[in-house]
Ligand SMILES: Nc1nc2c(c(=O)[nH]1)N=C([C@H](O)[C@H](O)COP(=O)(O)OP(=O)(O)OP(=O)(O)O)CN2
């Protein structure tokens with residue numbers, strides 16, 4: 001049996017993947033994305049923290065899945081994103097997902113959103129201002 005020193009708390013990061021399909025248009029875009037069109041979005045939610053010595057987990061994958069499904073996926077899947085975001089770029093969608101989850105998901109570290117295969121945005125919350 002492997003030996004782990006459980007009193008030596010170590011951080012870890014978990015990531016859970018989600019999908020939704022939605023329509024959007026970019027009202028300030030000079031090109032085809034100005035017109036209404038759709039994407040199959042994919043996003044990863046990352047949670048960081050110390051591994052609980054009793055459970056051996058940072059957070060329960062199942063609890064993360066429930067929270068994100070309820071508060072994000074069910075609100076955007078098969079919807080028009082412009083109904084609640086004025087300019088639904090990948091950057092703004094990732095930020096909206098992060099800010100929706102942050103009060104509900106302790107340890108939320110990052111949202112990585114793929115709008116089209118090979119192109120993603122990473123949002124990590126507000127950057128620290130000058131000291
Ligand atoms: N930084 C960003 N750039 C672009 C965004 C965005 O949200 N953030 N969004 C778009 C368009 O909405 C669209 O999602 C991407 O279009 P495009 O690059 O044209 O990719 P397609 O796969 O749809 O088209 P191809 O011409 O086949 O590559 C644009 N940029």
Ligand SMILES: [Zn+2]
Nearest residue numbers: 024033037039
């Ligand atoms: Zn688009």
